[in-house]
Amino acid sequence: MNRFQSRKMTQMSQSEIRNMSLECARVGGINLSQGICDLKLPDILAGSAYQAILDDHNHYTRFDGIDLLREQIAQKSMKFNHIQVDAKKNIIVSAGATGAFYSACFALLNPGDEMILFEPYYGYHEATLIALDIVPVYATLTPPEWDIHFDQLESLITEKTKAILINTPSNPCGKVFSADELEKIADFAIEKDLLIFTDEIYEYITYDGKQHVSLGSLKNAAERTVTVSGYSKTFSITGWRIGYTIADEAMTALIGSANDLIYVCAPAPLQHAVAAAISNLTDDFYAEMRIGYQQKRDLFCGMLSDVGLTPYVPQGAYYVLADMSKIPGENSKDKAMWFLKETGIASVPGEAFYKDTVGKTLARFCFAKDIHMIEKACDLIKTNSKKWL
Numbered sequence: 528m529n530r531f532q533s534r535k536m537t538q539m540s541q542s543e544i545r546n547m548s549l550e551c552a553r554v555g556g557i558n559l560s561q562g563i564c565d566l567k568l569p570d571i572l573a574g575s576a577y578q579a580i581l582d583d584h585n586h587y588t589r590f591d592g593i594d595l596l597r598e599q600i601a602q603k604s605m606k607f608n609h610i611q612v613d614a615k616k617n618i619i620v621s622a623g624a625t626g627a628f629y630s631a632c633f634a635l636l637n638p639g640d641e642m643i644l645f646e647p648y649y650g651y652h653e654a655t656l657i658a659l660d661i662v663p664v665y666a667t668l669t670p671p672e673w674d675i676h677f678d679q680l681e682s683l684i685t686e687k688t689k690a691i692l693i694n695t696p697s698n699p700c701g702k703v704f705s706a707d708e709l710e711k712i713a714d715f716a717i718e719k720d721l722l723i724f725t726d727e728i729y730e731y732i733t734y735d736g737k738q739h740v741s742l743g744s745l746k747n748a749a750e751r752t753v754t755v756s757g758y759s760k761t762f763s764i765t766g767w768r769i770g771y772t773i774a775d776e777a778m779t780a781l782i783g784s785a786n787d788l789i790y791v792c793a794p795a796p797l798q799h800a801v802a803a804a805i806s807n808l809t810d811d812f813y814a815e816m817r818i819g820y821q822q823k824r825d826l827f828c829g830m831l832s833d834v835g836l837t838p839y840v841p842q843g844a845y846y847v848l849a850d851m852s853k854i855p856g857e858n859s860k861d862k863a864m865w866f867l868k869e870t871g872i873a874s875v876p877g878e879a880f881y882k883d884t885v886g887k888t889l890a891r892f893c894f895a896k897d898i899h900m901i902e903k904a905c906d907l908i909k910t911n912s913k914k915w916l
C-alpha cells in the first residue's frame with residue numbers, strides 16, 4: 528500500500544472490468560468485458576458539437592445545464608417516460624449518469640444511511656455509496672427471471688434504511704422491471720418511507736417488444752423518486768459525460784447545489800450537441816438501435832447456448848450473464864482468465880456483481896460491439912469450445 532493512499536481507497540478495489548480490459552489488451556484479445564459501445568455516433572452529434580465549439584460555447588454553463596438541453600430532456604421525459612417534468616424545476620444535467628447519481632446521493636443522504644441495492648449490481652453504484660459512507664444493503668434477484676423477494680426486502684429494513692436503488696433495464700442481468708413489480712416497489716418504499724433512486728440509462732434498449740417503464744411515472748412514487756439517466760448509451764457517447772437527474776423541485780435544488788460544487792457543469796459544447804440530437808432524431812433512430820442490439824443479442828446468446836455456456840437471455844441493456852460452470856477454475860476470476868487465455872475473449876467475472884460468491888459460476892459479456900466483432904468473437908468461442916465440451 529502506498530503511504531499516501533487514503534483510507535477510502537483501501538475500501539475500494541480497482542474495477543474488475545478495468546482489470547479484465549488490461550488483461551485483454553495484454554493478450555491482444557477481443558474485449559467483451561467493458562460496457563463501451565464502439566458503435567458510430569449519430570452524425571448530428573459530431574456536427575453540432577463542432578459547431579457549438581465554433582460558436583464559442585466553450586465556457587462554464589449554468590450548474591444545472593443549458594436551458595435548451597433541459598427543455599429537450601423535459602419534453603422527451605414527458606413523451607417517452609411519462610414523467611411530469613418542468614425543465615426549470617426538475618432537471619439537473621451532470622457529468623454522466625455517474626455524476627448525476629453521485630450528486631443525488633451526496634445531496635440527499637447522510638453517512639451511515641443504508642440503501643438497498645439489488646444484486647447482481649453495477650459496481651459503480653456500490654462504489655458511489657462507499658465513497659459517500661452510505662451503507663449498501665444487498666437484496667438478491669433470482670434467475671432466470673431475476674425475481675424480487677419482498678420478504679427478503681422486508682427483512683433488510685432497519686431504522687437506518689433510507690433508500691432503495693432500482694436499475695431498469697439492468698446491468699448486468701438485463702432485467703426489465705414490469706409495471707407491476709415497480710408498483711410493488713413503490714408501495715414498499717412508501718410504506719417504509721424510502722427514497723427511490725432509479726437508474727434508467729438503458730431506457731431505450733429493450734427487446735422482444737418489452738416496454739420500459741419509469742418508476743417516476745407512477746403517480747404515488749413521483750415525489751420520492753430520483754430518476755437518473757443520460758445519453759452515454761443511447762447515443763454511443765460514453766466519453767462525452769452527459770447525464771441528468773429528474774426529481775421534485777426541492778430535491779432538484781439540492782442535487783443542483785451538489786452538482787455545482789462537485790462538477791461545476793457538464794461539458795458545454797456537448798450539451799448543445801445532445802440537445803440538437805434529441806430534438807432532431809426521429810423515433811426510427813431509437814427503433815433501429817433496438818433492432819440492431821436485438822440481432823446481436825440473438826446471435827451471441829444463440830452461440831452461448833450452442834457451446835454449453837447457458838445464457839440468461841437479457842430483456843434489455845446490452846450485456847448477457849452466462850453460466851460458466853463448464854469452464855475450469857475455482858471461481859469466476861479463474862474462469863474468466865482461463866477463457867480469455869483459451870479463446871481470446873474477455874468477459875467480466877460474475878463475482879464482480881455480487882457481495883459474496885453467488886456469482887462464482889457466471890461471466891458477463893457485453894455485445895455492444897460492431898456486428899463483425901461479435902461474429903468474430905462467436906467464431907473464436909465456437910472453435911475453442913471442444914476444450915470444455
Ligand SMILES: Cc1ncc(COP(=O)(O)O)c(C=O)c1O
Pocket residue numbers: 562622623624625626649694697698726728756757758759765768769770
Ligand atoms: C447501470 C449503469 N448506470 C450508469 C452507467 C454510466 O453512465 P454514464 O456514462 O452516463 O456515467 C453505466 C455504464 O456502464 C451503467 O451500466
